Amino acid sequence: MIEITIQEQKALFQLILDKTGIFYGKDKAYLIESKLQPLLKKHEFPSFSELYNKIISDKTRYFERELVEAVTNNETLFFRDTSPFNLLQHKIIPDLIDQKMKEPLTGKKKSIKIWSAGCSTGQEIYSIAIVLKELFLSPITFDISILGTDISNIALKSAQKGEYSELEVSRGVPEKILQKFFYKKNNLYCINDNVKEHVSFKQLNLLDPFFGLGSFDIVFCRNVAIYFTLQERKELFKKIAGIIKPGGYLIIGSSENITKLTSGFEAKRYLKTLCYRHHMS
Numbered sequence: 001m002i003e004i005t006i007q008e009q010k011a012l013f014q015l016i017l018d019k020t021g022i023f024y025g026k027d028k029a030y031l032i033e034s035k036l037q038p039l040l041k042k043h044e045f046p047s048f049s050e051l052y053n054k055i056i057s058d059k060t061r062y063f064e065r066e067l068v069e070a071v072t073n074n075e076t077l078f079f080r081d082t083s084p085f086n087l088l089q090h091k092i093i094p095d096l097i098d099q100k101m102k103e104p105l106t107g108k109k110k111s112i113k114i115w116s117a118g119c120s121t122g123q124e125i126y127s128i129a130i131v132l133k134e135l136f137l138s139p140i141t142f143d144i145s146i147l148g149t150d151i152s153n154i155a156l157k158s159a160q161k162g163e164y165s166e167l168e169v170s171r172g173v174p175e176k177i178l179q180k181f182f183y184k185k186n187n188l189y190c191i192n193d194n195v196k197e198h199v200s201f202k203q204l205n206l207l208d209p210f211f212g213l214g215s216f217d218i219v220f221c222r223n224v225a226i227y228f229t230l231q232e233r234k235e236l237f238k239k240i241a242g243i244i245k246p247g248g249y250l251i252i253g254s255s256e257n258i259t260k261l262t263s264g265f266e267a268k269r270y271l272k273t274l275c276y277r278h279h280m281s
């Protein structure tokens with residue numbers, strides 16, 4: 001095993017911060033050493049400095065992408081923490097529908113736009129899509145679109161496939177939902193096409209500007225910004241506030257809090273669950 005020097009740690013931590021927003025403190029040196037070890041081996045780099053130099057000098061950004069894949073944590077599960085999905089089903093979507101039904105008729109379908117920012121391998125976005133399916137919204141009246149974005153291409157490819165192992169579905173998918181919204185292919189559980197038809201995916205680094213994303217009724221940004229520095233968290237939630245429709249909702253992870261980060265939202269507690277509502281204009 002190749003050891004990382006203090007200088008290499010500093011340089012790589014800064015590089016990871018600049019490229020992903022993920023903050024690795026000094027106490028995480030061992031983690032970086034082990035996460036990047038396979039890259040050194042794969043490319044036969046004799047030291048972490050060689051890897052660093054290659055990343056910063058490679059114009060194709062191939063090594064930068066490899067770094068991103070190595071340092072991101074894609075841990076996720078279906079219906080993670082349960083309560084945000086109950087909130088979505090029993091409060092947020094019903095309220096949103098009431099609000100949309102009060103809007104003047106335009107002859108067009110009423111759109112419901114949701115964004116899963118940092119969607120990892122797709123469990124979150126499919127959990128959202130399944131909740132919407134369970135609400136039987138009329139396809140004649142409503143046009144539902146759910147966008148999943150992530151910095152990791154590998155995670156996105158897997159999300160796009162929507163095929164999960166027995167272990168992955170056993171983490172959060174109730175048997176009834178499994179029967180109803182998945183089909184079995186070989187040893188994998190695959191998401192039904194009628195769920196998939198509402199979702200799309202796109203690679204996006206949340207540190208970059210949100211050009212061309214449009215605006216959303218609901219944004220899920222859970223367990224992504226926990227790895228960011230305070231400054232990056234502030235900037236991220238300010239940008240998110242800029243693309244949520246007035247009265248729309250932001251749902252963050254159960255261990256996260258944005259009250260001191262942005263004034264763009266009002267904290268609300270429904271069904272014992274905290275969420276954030278964008279100010280009505």
Ligand SMILES: C[S@@+](CC[C@H](N)C(=O)[O-])C[C@H]1O[C@@H](n2cnc3c(N)ncnc32)[C@H](O)[C@@H]1O
Pocket residue numbers: 019020021022072073074075076077080117118119120121124149150151152155204205206207221222223224253
């Ligand atoms: C721990 S997973 C959370 C997945 C899901 N939201 C959930 O709560 O289960 C964090 C995801 O954020 C992504 N991520 C990390 N930094 C990012 C960035 N700067 N831009 C976009 N996605 C990022 C990672 O690739 C990873 O898939």
